[in-house]
Structure formats: structure tokens, C-alpha cells
Amino acid sequence: MNEAWSLTRQLHREHLNTLSVLNDLEMRVINNAPKPIDVSDRNDRFRLEDFIRMIDDDLFRHYRFEEEIVFPRLAEVGLSPITDMLSMEHETIRGLADGLRSAAIVALESGFTSASWSEFRDGVMDLVHSVNFHIQKEEMGVIRQLDMVLGAGVDRELGVLYAAFV
Numbered sequence: 328m329n330e331a332w333s334l335t336r337q338l339h340r341e342h343l344n345t346l347s348v349l350n351d352l353e354m355r356v357i358n359n360a361p362k363p364i365d366v367s368d369r370n371d372r373f374r375l376e377d378f379i380r381m382i383d384d385d386l387f388r389h390y391r392f393e394e395e396i397v398f399p400r401l402a403e404v405g406l407s408p409i410t411d412m413l414s415m416e417h418e419t420i421r422g423l424a425d426g427l428r429s430a431a432i433v434a435l436e437s438g439f440t441s442a443s444w445s446e447f448r449d450g451v452m453d454l455v456h457s458v459n460f461h462i463q464k465e466e467m468g469v470i471r472q473l474d475m476v477l478g479a480g481v482d483r484e485l486g487v488l489y490a491a492f493v
């Protein structure tokens with residue numbers, strides 16, 4: 328089997344990417360809190376752009392696929408208590424991420440004010456907390472079982488479907 332097509336692997340890879348992008352942003356927020364992200368600085372600008380890309384691909388798109396395709400299959404084998412809880416967490420995270428995504432877009436255009444920076448920082452910390460908790464739960468409760476529950480053939484089939492999912 329070509330493992331690159333495995334759905335489990337793709338979801339896991341995106342979890343790691345989410346953690347890495349958020350960790351970088353969190354470090355920037357913690358280590359240099361008084362100084363807003365400077366959109367004329369190449370690294371800071373990249374950080375915001377990467378953050379927006381991560382929200383679109385590794386949160387919004389990823390969550391939609393989990394809810395539409397993955398969770399119903401897990402619910403069929405009796406895991407709906409877990410998938411219901413994970414779907415509720417998606418809602419909370421989507422709400423947080425949506426506000427931060429808009430703030431990041433505005434900042435890329437016109438920079439942060441001290442008020443918008445302070446709000447953005449608080450939002451990032453809330454998002455980091457919720458996402459870390461969610462990924463931890465999903466890795467333990469879903470990813471570890473997923474290819475076993477689905478079977479290697481279906482894991483690959485869904486992986487191919489996910490690679491083309493927009």
C-alpha cells in the first residue's frame with residue numbers, strides 16, 4: 328500500500344502541522360507580547376499568512392471532512408459519544424478561528440493597533456488551548472483506531488477522496 332494515500336496519515340500530518348503553526352505563533356505572542364506582529368517584517372508577515380492557510384486547510388477543510396465522512400463511519404461502529412464531543416469542539420474552535428482569521432486579514436492590510444493586538448493575542452491563546460486539547464483527544468480516540476476500524480483498503484480509499492476534497 329502506498330502509505331502517502333492513507334487517510335489516517337494525512338489527518339495525523341495535518342494535526343502536527345496545526346500544532347507547529349500554532350506553537351510558532353504562541354511563542355511569538357508570549358516572547359514578544361508588547362510588540363505587535365509587524366506586517367512589514369518578512370517573518371511576521373509569513374507567520375500570519377501561514378496561520379490563515381492553516382485555518383483554511385487544517386482546520387476548516389479538515390473538520391468538514393471529519394464531520395461529513397469520517398465521524399459517521401465511526402458512529403456506525405458505536406463511537407458516537409466520542410464523535411459527538413469532537414464535533415462540538417469543532418464548533419467552538421471554528422468560532423474562535425473565524426474571528427482570528429478575519430483579524431489576521433485586516434492586520435495584513437493595515438497592521439495591528441494596540442487594542443487589536445491585545446485582542447488577537449488573547450484569541451490565539453484560547454485557540455491554542457482548545458486545539459491542543461482537541462488534537463490530543465482525536466489522536467488518542469480516533470487516529471489510533473481509524474485504520475483498524477475502517478480497514479486498510481477503506482483508509483486508503485478515503486485518503487484518495489480526501490486528497491481531492493476542497
Ligand SMILES: [Fe+2]
Pocket residue numbers: 338342389393465
Ligand atoms: Fe482531526
Ligand SMILES: [Fe+2]
Pocket residue numbers: 390393413417461465
Ligand atoms: Fe477534529
